Amino acid sequence: MNTQPLDPKFAQSLVDIIAAELNKNVNIVDKKGIIIASLSKERIGQRHEASTIMLNSGQAHEFSVTEHDQQHFSGVRTGFNVPIWLESECVGLIGVTGNSEESASYARLAAHFVEAALNANLRQEKLVNALQEKQALHQHYIKKIINIQEEERRKISRELHDETSQALTSIIVGLRVLAETTPAKKAELLQMRDLAVNTLDAVHRLAVQLRPVVLDDLGLVSATQKYIEDYSKKYKIQVTAKIDPQLLRQRFSPELEINLYRILQEALTNIIKHAQATEVQVSLVKKTSVLSFTILDNGIGFHSQKVYKHRNHACLGLYGMKERIAGLDGDFSIHSTINHGTCLKIEVPINRKPLTL
């Protein structure tokens, strides 16, 4: 059921076109019998009494207005009026003023034209709604996938930390004891022990990569500082962190924290992989209810529009960042200039209702 399919502005634009073509006065009344569009502007808003009576009867049909009717009904002029149908519902009437016989065929033609325009609008509206629904569903599933992935990473990380690391530690201690008590095999046992120590180290790094404890325990700001510090040491690249002092002790929703942290990881990985930069600047600033996160490098830059346009399915990093930010109702933009570097700008609302899936 269409509540108001005949928008007065749209109706007026149709009236203007039809009236100009027919060189006649044309008006449209809504389903309550009020004139919503007319070439005679003073008639707009008036009740067309003959239309009201006909529409109230519940049986829409075309009718002519005679000289006699013009004297007895308010708001009417001689002419011919034809119902406008949309999906089996009468949504109004279109009237062409003048000699009723001559006006009849014009009015019918005008009604067809209006119906065609309304049908086109309705089709477009349905397509837009379907597209919006699909986009909402897509976003919902992406969020779900991201959440499940994070939950799995957290589980594996905990398992590695609690089970695998403990077991390796016992092996290391055991090998040490065995080496001391078995002088004949000491060298081999110490070698095995060193191997176990290296494996423990690798397991620890993997667990941190999967889910940094510092993020859960101390929050985004501390985790960002720690990640930058390790990254800077590992890749020997200068990274400056500009962090708003009011954020130092602030915690955000787990959803926001993990998503921004993952973006930081991907952005800094991209810089190492692609940018050839010598300096990086990461900034986290709070502006009332928005958290602004910027990652800037002085590397070789790239054509970000091209990357988006010819989306290569092997390049998922930037796409993933965009999806993560969309899931937080935030804004994400890339500003990159060849030979001058790249800047990723992110803005996310802070006091958003937490995600419930």
Ligand SMILES: Nc1ncnc2c1ncn2[C@@H]1O[C@H](COP(=O)(O)OP(=O)(O)OP(=O)(O)O)[C@@H](O)[C@H]1O
């Ligand atoms: N900071 C940067 N400086 C220069 N080029 C960049 C930078 N970040 C991204 N790019 C370019 O954008 C492309 C897409 O990046 P994206 O992270 O989506 O994919 P990727 O890093 O190639 O692969 P992955 O899916 O493993 O992340 C890169 O291949 C690179 O050409």
Ligand SMILES: [Mg+2]
């Ligand atoms: Mg990448």
